[in-house]
C-alpha cells in the first residue's frame with residue numbers, strides 16, 4: 001500500500017498574504033500546495049484601483065495585482081487546488097486538513113484566510129443580499145445603479161472609497177454613519193464629504209431594508225441616534241461597508257484568537273501560532289493595518305518561518 005503524500009507546506013487562502021507565502025515557499029523549492037477558497041484572490045479583487053502598493057506609481061487594478069502574484073507563484077511551481085477546509089487535526093504530525101472527503105497531510109501550514117464583510121443584521125438585509133440590492137462591493141455591483149440613488153453604510157476608508165466609486169454611476173450617494181465624524185483617513189474623508197453627489201447622513205443607523213415582499217430593495221429605513229427620528233431613503237442599492245470579521249473557521253480552536261476573534265500570534269512574532277509549524281498571515285490575524293502590503297509582508301514572514309521550521313524538523 002502506498003502511503004499518502006505529505007506536503008511540505010499547505011497555504012490556505014489566495015489573497016495577498018497567501019500568494020506572497022506561495023511565491024516565497026515555491027522559490028525555496030518547497031513545492032507548496034495552495035488551497036483556494038470561495039473568493040479567489042481575496043478582498044483585493046473587490047477593490048478598484050490600488051494606489052498605495054509600492055512599485056505602481058500610477059496605481060494598479062486590485063484584481064490584476066492578485067493575478068500577477070498568482071502568475072509569479074505558479075512560475076516557481078506552486079500548485080493550486082479549490083477546496084474548503086472544514087476540519088483540522090493539529091495534535092499530531094503530519095498536520096491533518098479535512099476538506100469534505102479529502103484529507104490533506106502537511107508538515108507545515110500557513111493560514112491566510114482573510115476576513116469577510118461585516119453586516120448590520122437589520123431586517124431585510126439578509127433577504128435582499130446579493131443581486132437584490134444589498135451588496136458589499138461597489139466595484140462589483142456599482143454599474144447596476146446608473147442614475148439611481150444609493151446608500152453606503154459606514155464611516156471608515158472602505159465606506160468613503162465605496163461612496164466615491166459609486167458617484168461614477170449613481171445620481172446621488174447617501175453616506176450613512178453612526179457618528180458625526182468619519183473614521184476614514186483625512187484625504188478620503190475630505191474627498192467624500194466635499195463631493196457634490198455625496199450627501200452625508202450623520203448620527204444615523206439603518207433599522208430596516210425595505211422591499212422583501214417585492215424581491216428587491218425599495219428603500220432604507222433609518223434612525224437618527226440623537227433625535228430618535230425615523231426616516232426612509234428611497235434607494236435601490238445599499239452598500240454595506242462597516243468593516244470585516246476574520247475568517248478563522250475550523251482553525252480556532254485549536255489556534256488561539258484574541259477578544260476580537262482574530263488569530264493571536266505568539267509573543268515576539270506576527271505569524272507564529274500556538275501550534276508549532278502552523279503560521280497565520282494577513283487580515284485573519286491583523287485588525288490594525290489590514291493593508292495589501294502588510295498582508296504581503298506577513299505572508300513573506302510566514303513563508304520564511306515555515307522554511308526554517310521545516311529545515312529544523314526534517315523528515
Ligand code: NAP
Pocket residue numbers: 052119120153154155156157158159161178179182183184185205241242243244288289290291
Ligand atoms: P473600519 O476602519 O473598521 O471602519 C468601519 C466603519 O463602520 C466605522 O466607521 C464604524 O463606525 C462603522 N461600523 C462598524 N460597525 C457598525 C455597525 N454595526 N453599524 C454601523 N456602523 C458600523 O473598516 P474599513 O473601512 O473596512 O477599513 C478597514 C481598514 O482598511 C482600515 O485600516 C482602513 O484604513 C483600510 N482601508 C484603506 C483604504 C485606502 O487606503 N484606500 C481603503 C479601504 C480600507 P465607528 O467609526 O463609529 O466605529
